[in-house]
Ligand SMILES: Cc1cc2nc3c(=O)[nH]c(=O)nc-3n(C[C@H](O)[C@H](O)[C@H](O)COP(=O)(O)OP(=O)(O)OC[C@H]3O[C@@H](n4cnc5c(N)ncnc54)[C@H](O)[C@@H]3O)c2cc1C
Ligand code: FES
């Protein structure tokens with residue numbers, strides 16, 4: 001399968017990418033790792049007439065300690081997240097979950113920014129960023145702006161990014177003493193999650209993101225609120241599917257997805273409360 | 283678009299249409315047909331090559347994306363005198379193949395895995411080749427081959 005013809009433009013800076021987006025408008029698509037976009041283009045489900053390749057924008061590939069948070073460049077690949085020493089100590093949930101994306105070949109190419117900007121509810125890392133209450137930084141013609149992760153995922157494959165903006169950075173707050181867990185239910189290695197849960201917990205304060213439970217990555221708000229109100233882990237987990245709009249497909253009915261959400265959230269909370277996984281298990 | 287790719291140590295400059303997938307450039311442009319196309323949907327790993335040393339699925343990369351970079355295919359593993367790479371030798375020794383269709387990709391995935399994890403246990407090997415499907419062997423002998431290549435490399439270095 002070969003994509004429809006397009007013009008290819010490689011940029012070497014974020015500003016050049018923003019300028020190219022401004023020039024070509026709706027016709028253009030950014031290309032990062034290409035592991036969501038190229039499969040769609042091969043199936044001709046996406047037919048952009050211009051591809052703007054970010055692959056060589058060196059300034060977008062980093063994992064940095066910024067005191068109270070870790071800053072990660074949008075072009076950082078899943079494999080780098082998975083093997084980052086900094087993330088292993090300060091954001092082990094993200095390091096671990098990045099290692100569960102697809103397979104090694106996919107992780108060598110796919111990027112954090114692409115995974116987030118694509119806005120796919122079946123993706124693992126958006127749920128992780130919801131749990132971690134991350135902040136996203138985008139650059140457009142007017143400069144940088146920060147977007148709270150809760151405002152970012154708007155609908156199916158739809159985000160708060162404007163057509164002329166590039167997602168440049170993901171900021172993950174550092175929290176010490178947090179338990180964490182990542183639960184991914186799938187039938188075969190390499191598969192996407194049927195349902196997934198990303199969870200952090202310290203005391204009664206939890207951050208819980210759900211994979212594949214709505215048309216967009218979803219926060220398990222009812223469970224978080226129940227915990228804050230003093231509910232037990234098991235009782236709070238019963239609320240995991242509240243507000244969800246799970247879809248039915250060949251893998252699962254909506255009811256089964258709701259059941260999975262409750263079970264996986266309970267397991268995630270219990271694992272987090274038990275001190276969470278240690279960095280050694282990342 | 284004119285692009286240059288180093289494949290197995292040899293530089294190739296060619297005029298390539300942007301929508302050309304890397305696997306087609308390797309097979310039809312450069313003429314190295316050891317890299318197979320299985321699923322064409324990023325699932326099977328038959329098209330796995332090394333890009334600057336790391337395994338990738340070449341059916342899901344545009345050739346122009348890797349302009350200026352360096353690719354290793356199955357043809358690039360053996361020595362100039364035909365001596366097999368330790369992973370190739372281990373696949374032969376342990377009969378890690380039947381029809382052989384998945385084998386080039388499987389070997390390249392294993393080479394990349396061992397570069398990242400020189401001493402994997404069986405679970406790490408199974409997880410390390412999760413992006414490669416084999417319809418014949420049931421994986422057992424493939425896993426044995428990769429484990430044996432790992433200990434051969436340990437012994438040799
Ligand atoms: C076989 C296979 C299995 C997979 N399994 C999983 C899985 O289990 N879990 C999972 O979470 N994901 C999975 N993925 C998806 C993978 O994680 C992708 O890498 C990721 O979703 C997209 O990242 P990318 O860099 O490849 O983005 P691309 O495909 O290059 O881009 C995706 C979209 O984001 C836009 N974009 C990219 N970068 C930016 C930016 N910086 N600013 C603004 N817009 C941008 C592009 O224009 C495009 O619309 C899988 C993919 C494949 C092929
Ligand atoms: S042909 Fe590329 S993964 Fe199957």
Ligand code: FES
Nearest residue numbers: 380382416417418
């Ligand atoms: S040996 Fe036939 S597919 Fe693997």
